[in-house]
Amino acid sequence: MSPSLRLPWLDPGDPFPPAFQAWDASQPAPGLLAAGGALDVPTLERAYQGGIFPWFSEGQPILWWSTDPRMVLFTAEFKLHRSLRKTLQRFVADPRCEIRFDHDFAGVIRACAGTPREGQSGTWIVPDMVRAYEAFYAAGRAHSVETWIDGRLAGGLYCVNLGQAVFGESMFTHAPDASKIALAALVAFCRAHRIECIDCQQNTRHLASLGAREIPRQAFVAAVAERARRPAPRWEFLPVYWRELSLLPKPAA
Incomplete structure (x- = not known):
């Protein structure tokens, strides 16, 4: 070498x-x-x-x-496409459906471990990573956003939170659009708490289609250093947070 x-x-x-x-x-x-x-x-x-x-x-x-560059989803730029908007309307109106935070972190991270990243054949969430992030969750630094349908965990994601810096890690789905619903809930929650962006780490077509874009690493690191010092939000999802998505501009057809 x-x-x-x-x-x-x-x-x-x-x-x-x-x-x-x-x-x-x-x-x-x-x-x-x-x-x-x-x-x-x-x-x-x-x-x-x-x-x-x-x-x-x-x-x-x-x-x-x-x-470098770093893929970031600015919560003001989330693309709520017409199909997902209609899915969310049905989800919110259905009493059998709900968003839960931190109800089954272990179930979420293990489901994510069975879901390869876009363009990859295997998982990167090896057993050591599962144990590490479960400890991070126990310390209040990692969180799960969960889509529940008929009393079953249908999809979700897990993330890291330091102050007002949020870092998306991985998502999974066992039902159509369940992971997108979880991401939309996270965006709504972040907007309600004035959290401006969600780190996505690496560029994928799926993330880009939802509004994520690349920024220089230097700008990202500086933003994290500043936002991590702010008070962290309380991790619970209130139905009123869905209203935040109605304030987003509608994507072009």
């Missing part, structure tokens, strides 16, 4: 390199910053505060990333 491709190795408790030191587009894994370290709560908290996230597969060491 050439000197320019040497990857910093972290021992547990070591500080992270600055995000700007991540490999760039000329290197084999753009955004890769470091390997090793630990997945405990203090380490994960430091990582997210610095615009860094873990992502690795079974058999690999812990790998830490900070992508």
Whole structure:
């Protein structure tokens, strides 16, 4: 390996390199910053505060990333397409349907573990990641947004929250549009609490179709540093939050 491709190795408790030191587009894994370290709560908290996230597969060491540009969904730019708008209207009107926060975090993350990311064949939510984020949830830093239909968990997502910084992690669906409903609920909740954006980490067509776009990593890291110092919201979903979506501009047909 050439000197320019040497990857910093972290021992547990070591500080992270600055995000700007991540490999760039000329290197084999753009955004890769470091390997090793630990997945405990203090380490994960430091990582997210610095615009860094873990992502690795079974058999690999812990790998830490900070992508540039960064995919972000600004809550004022969420695209509530006509079909999803109609789905939400039916969902909200149906007494058998509801959004729950943090009711079954374990069920959500395990369902997400069985759902490959767009363009990938396997999961990145390995057992070590599941255990780590369950501990992060127990510490009040990770949350689940859940779509329930007829008393069953039909879809959802989990995310990380530091102050007024929200980082989307993964989503799953067992029923048509159930994950999109959960994302719409998260957007409504964020708008109600004046949270301006949701980190999406990496660019996918699905996220872009919902209004997410790329911004420079430097701008993202600066925004996280500022927003993470603000008071965090109370994680509960109130039906009145759905009104926030009615304030969004309607996408072009």
